[in-house]
Structures are given as structure tokens and as C-alpha cells.
Amino acid sequence: MSLPAFADLLERLIFTPGRNAKLALLRRWFATQPDPDRGIGLAAIAGELSFTLAKPSIIRELAAGRTDPELLAMSHDYVGDLAETVALIWPEADPRPNRPPPDLSEVVETLELAAKADIPRIMADWLDVLDAGGRLALIKLVTGGLRVGVSARLARQALADWAKTPVEEIEEVWHGIPVPYRPLFDWLEGRAERPDPKDVPVFRPPMLAQPLETADIAALDHTAYRAEWKWDGVRVQVSAGPGGARLWSRTGEDYSAAFPEIMDSLDFHAVLDGELLVMREGEVAPFADLQQRLNRKVVGPKMLREYPAGLRLYDMLFDGTEDLRPLPFDTRRERLEAWFARVKPRAMDLSPQVAFVSLDQLSALRDGARAAGIEGLMLKRGDSPYVAGRPKGLWWKWKRVPLSVDAVLMYAQRGHGKRSSTYSDYTFGLWRQDENGGRELVPVGKAYSGYTDQELVWLDRWIRNHTTGRFGPVREVEKELVLEVVFDAAQLSGRHKSGVAMRFPRISRLRQDKPAAEADLLETLMAMVENRPEA
């Protein structure tokens, strides 16, 4: 009964908004499902299952053969999602054929062995014995894209919680074990030793930094620390060796396919830690440029030319098979520099260390650095080993003082989960000249954090009492309330009506004292854009 059980899990995951509830549902799956089905379900959720022969077009043709094509088209138009349309419209035989629904393992094994021509018949036989939920689970399983709001990382976290094992230990072997992860479950249930991934590249959980608060600064012995710029890119890990090469995000998501120029350069044997950036002639491009690359699975030559990616290295975890993580940071840095000089990898450079003699000097450097690619500084203890997770006091991130504007609240939207009865997402705007010589507000950003609980209650009530229009879950409000919005950087953007995008905007203060007419102009925000091409 495993496919119906999987269908039930998917159904619940889709409609459950909370992270903790999702973790609980996954833990129950691991605890109650037999092997190999629990591993297959895990792989499907983690996005590591793919069938090359079962394409959405097969599903569409199957449904067209069983239903009226016109009605199928009208239904698809209404429902929007093909998999769901077919699951709902599939005519049920009455009575249902007296065969049990397939196990997940049966689905996987059968499809792997099947000839392409047989797949439609096989799928139809399964669809005939399932209910609507089961049909949807089957179609989603074989065509990919479950979209149940669970990342691979969250799935591994649930696995760790269920097995009462640190998630880092699971991360380190995860990529070396094929679906359905039998050796992994054997280890987690105490039946076997921890699996050895050998040469297969595996993800090493990264060491993270804590934010440096004003209170921490006084206690800091600056001579024990080294400084680097904090780059506004994406933290990644590359792992290359005789068993292959991979590029991972900070959470172990596989970026390899999206960055071929980086993969091309991984002809060495090492594990490196660094920042993924779009770089043009050594100059870091705004984060929005990197987003262009992150959002796609495959990249064309135009993308590669216009948004060239590179890696700025700052740490070395393995040199060949030698694990450097127990060594002090200073030693690892020497090893990284020596390795870099020797190997000269393409599409990479070294993140320079910033020299300083006092924290005051460092603070001044930090505030003076307004280049688009810099978010602030990193402080790393020279004697710190490389420790997975966020250990206290070893690494600090010291973001520069945020920028701020006074903006006018324009629209509000209800949040999710606990905030579903509260207007907690705010779209705000700044003034600009309109064509008739008057002034208009143009939306510049959206924020859903930064306020206190009391401020949230106040804002919610204000919004309900000053609503001028409703668009589904969104309310338009009277343009009267000024919000002080802080953000890390302003960058040009062709995708925003205002032409500018803010990095990490959040509400820092409610300015009930300030008339909306005195809120800032769009020009003020524009002037904060860094590395702006000369007009």
C-alpha cells in the first residue's frame, strides 16, 4: 500500500505551511515505511529521482486517449497543472480492477527496465487502480517536480531528527549513497557502520559565522582575528577528485549543471569553500546579476557571456585526500594560497585578507567600502579549526551599517501560518515626478520583517482601518503612513517598475510623526545605487 501512503504524505506536505509540522510528517514516514520505499520517497522529495523515459507528453497522450480531448483541454485550462488535471479527470473503472496499487519500488524498478513503447500501457494500468490522490502522486513521481515545499536540506534534517544523529554527519555521506539509501538507513538504525563514500564527492557541511553585535565588539581581542571582505554572492563548496566533481550551495543543493564554466575548471583533487559571484574583469557584479544565473537549470552561451560566474576562494577543507579541517585557519590559509599558486585554477581567485591594526580602523574600512559586491567584513579566528555549523566566537560576520529611506506604505498582504490573520507583508513606495508635473508614488520594495510584535499589531489595525481597495489577499491602503526602511544595498534592476531593487529591506521604524508628502524621493534611493554606469 505504499503508493497510497506516499500520496497521503504528499497531500499533507502540500497543505501544511509550518516547518515543524513538515518535519513531523517526514519523521513519521521514516519511522513507519518499509525499505526500500521510504528511501525512494525520500529521494523523490529531495529531488534526486528522475525517470528519463516517462515524459509529461506521455501523460497527456494517455489522458487524451481516455477522455474527450476538448474536455481535457478545457479542464487543463481551468486547473492549470497538467499532472493534476490528468489525476482528476482520469475515468475510474467501476468496479476498480482487483489488483493492489504498486509499491514505490515497483514503480521505480519497472520504469527503469521498461522499453519506451511499453511505458504508456504500464502507467495506464497503475492509474486504473489508484484514486485521484494516488494518481497525482504517481504522475508527479515519474514526471518530477513534486513541489511540496520541502527542500532536500529539510528532508535531511527530518532524517537527522528521526535518527537522533547530527545532520552534519548525514550530510557528509548523503551524496555518496545511491537511492534508496539502504546503507544510510542501516547505519541510522544501528545495523551497520557509517557508510564510506570513498572517492565519490560528498558535501561537507560548512562552517558559518555569527553576526557581530555591538556588545560583542568590546570583548574581542582583535589580534586573534583575520579579516576578509564579506562578498554579496552565494556561499558554495566545490568538491573535485578522481570520483567526479560537484558544486554545492551552502545547504547542499547541487548547482553543478547551472555553472558549466566552474565545472570545467575542476580538474584537481580538493574541497574548497568560497563565494560564487558574477564577475566581469575581476569586478563583482550586483547580486541581481547572479540571480539571473541561479534561477535557471540550463544555461545558454548568451547567459555565459553576459553573466560570467567565478569563484572567490577563502578556505580549503581537503587537499587531495588530506582532511585540513582540524588545522587552524592560518594554516589552512597558507595551504590554500600555496595550492592556488601551484594549480592556478581557471574561473577562480583568492579572497584577499584585509590588513588592520585596530577594530576602529576596521570599522572605518567597513563603512568606507561601498562597492556593490561587498556586504561588510568577515572576522575569523586565526586558530579556528573548520567546524560544521555555527560555533560561537570563532567566525563573525560584521555587516556594514545599513542604508535607509522613509517610504510610504502602499499595499499590505496577509502572511502565512501564524500570521494568516495579520497583514504582515508591506509594499512601500517613494515619490517621483509624473508626466503631468505632479508627484506619484512608485513601489520600490516589499518587507515582512524588522518590526516588533507591538508594531505588527498596530500596523495590522491601521491597515484594516485605512483600506481603500482589495485584490484577493492584498489590501491597498491610504497613502498616509511613513515607514523607515533599512536595507543593505540598492542596485539597478530592469525587473522593477522603479528601476531599482533593494537588498534585504526591513521595517526599522514606524514614522507616524512624518507626513507622507515628506517621505523620500525615488532619486534619493537612486543616488544610493553603487557602481552605477555613468549616464
Next chain:
Amino acid sequence: MPPHPDTWLRVLPQGLFCEPGDFYIDPQAGVHRAVVSHGHSDHARPDQAAVLGTPETLAIMTARLGEGRAGRTQQPLTYGHSIEQNGVRITLVPAGHVLGSAQVVLEWQGSRVVVSGDYKRQPDPTCEPFQPVACDVFVTEATFALPVFQHPPAQAEMKRLLESVALFPERAHLVGCYALGKCQRLIAELRRAGYERPIYLHGAQASMCALYERFGIGLGALLPVPRPAKRGETVLAGEIVLAPPSAESNPWSRRLADPVTAVASGWMRVRQRAKARGVELPLVVSDHADWPDLLDTIEEVGAPEVWVTHGREDALIYALAQRGVRGRALHLLGREEDEVEADVAEAVQAEAAGA
């Protein structure tokens, strides 16, 4: 030869008009004479001069619209009985939609039209079951007229609700449902499923439940949702609360213990739709006919011609053509296609009126 129904029934801006009888069926505005199929607000409009309907529908109209706005004169007609109006014979026959809902059967000079109003074929413990009547023209709704809409048995959905209540004893279950019909049906179905605890009601649901009980529909113990004893506390963990679908987005809902938000509606069949509304537990319970029931009903009444009032008329008319039945879209104005949205609109009005 009897006259074709399109010679004596016309679509006017106010709604469907019976010319020889000089009355409208479910008119959208106040008219001099109206036959009302059932009490939902998109069928039973205020300020009619004279209203004909079942006793239940008239009582519902008075409760919802207020004394004086539910027809200057009300004429009750019980199921299965007929009256003549200017030579047009009017009979009300159960439609199975909500308490008192009726199909309006019209006969004139040997020609018979059935205006079915909204209807369903699934069993409903709170109202009389639909009775098919053979006719020359069948006037039907098409709310769920796409083959993707196939409503599961209500008891199966109640089982899912009760399983969720058992799974989350520390949370309240807030079920959004239409105040007239769906709410009482859910209560009755929960009782059938063996649920005997008190069921808690939002203020908007209570008066209609009381009316159902006056008509002999037993609903068991019903209680108003209490206020928390102290600020910041929540109530009704492990209990079921019925409220208008919009209540979840209202500050009112903050008094409930970490509510699981459920909505009971035929639209919940489409996951994308349920997800977009932020529903955590979609319950597919509908008071409208689903796709197979629409087609079966039309076959049962045997009408050679079907007029479609509102909904997905294109799909239904297409499917009827393949069965050799002539279909025609009436394009009636003012029908709420989405019962959930209709209820939101109603709740907003109620909020504005200080209810």
C-alpha cells in the same frame, strides 16, 4: 402542438421571465412577482412585491433579509403541490441543494419546463432528495461542469476531518463553510460519523442552525465560540469550529488555538485552488451536482433541450451536443459562480452591517 418553451420563457435583465404567468424565477432585482427556488442570496433577492416559495425558503428569506424585505406578500407552496398563475401551472419539487430548495416545474399549454435552481444528487441528511421530473426543457446550473469535478462521498471527507482532529489534539479545527446549507449539512454528517462533542459556531452560522432545528433538523449540541478568559490566551484546542470561509483571515480567529484551517467546498477538489487560498485541510463537500451527476440527471429527465444558467456552460453544452441534446447558455446575470467567494462577499457585507 405545444408551444416551444422559448416562446413563453424569456431572459430579461432581471432574470428568467415567464410571460403568460407574468412572474420571474429567481430575479436579480425587486420585481412585482417572483418564484424563488431557494434561500441563497444570489437567488433570493430582497424587495420583491410578491414571493412564492417553499415554507422553508420563505422562512430563510425572512431570517436573512429581515421582516419587510423578504417579499411584501409571501405565498408558501409545499413540495409536490401546484397552483395556477394566469394559466401557468407551478409545482415545487425537491432539489436536494439546501433546506427548502426546490425545482420550479412550469406547465403551459402542454409544454413543461423544469427550472432546477441549484441542486445536487448526493444524499444530504438536512434536506429532501432531488426528484427528477420529465420535461421538454431542463434549466440547469453548471457550477462544477468539468470532468475534473467528481465529489467524493461526504462521509469520506468527514473521516479525514476527524482524523486530523485526532492527529492535532492541541489545535482547533476551523472549518470555513457557507452559513446556509453547508454548515448544517457538515454538522449532520459529523453526527452521522459518530461525532458527539459540541460543535462551535461563529456568530454568522448560529441563526441559520436555529432555523433548521425549528424545521425539525436535529443538529446536536451547538455552542458559540467563547472569548478567552485572559488576553493572549486561546480557546477550543481539539474542537471543531464552523465559520464563514473569510473568518480565518479575520482578527476574530486569533482567539482559536493554533487553528488548522479547513474549507468545505467543491472547489477544494482542485489542489492549486485550495493551496492558493492557504487552506491546510481542504474538504471536498459540495451542495452542487458534480460532472457525472449533471450528465446523469439530464439523461434521467430526458429533456431534448437544456438551458444552462451559470458556471462552466461551455463544457456542459459541448458534452450535451455529443449526446444529441441541444444546449443553450442563458447568461443570467448576478449568479455567484464560486460559493466560497460568494460567502466572502456576504461576510464582508455582514461585517459592514456590524453583524
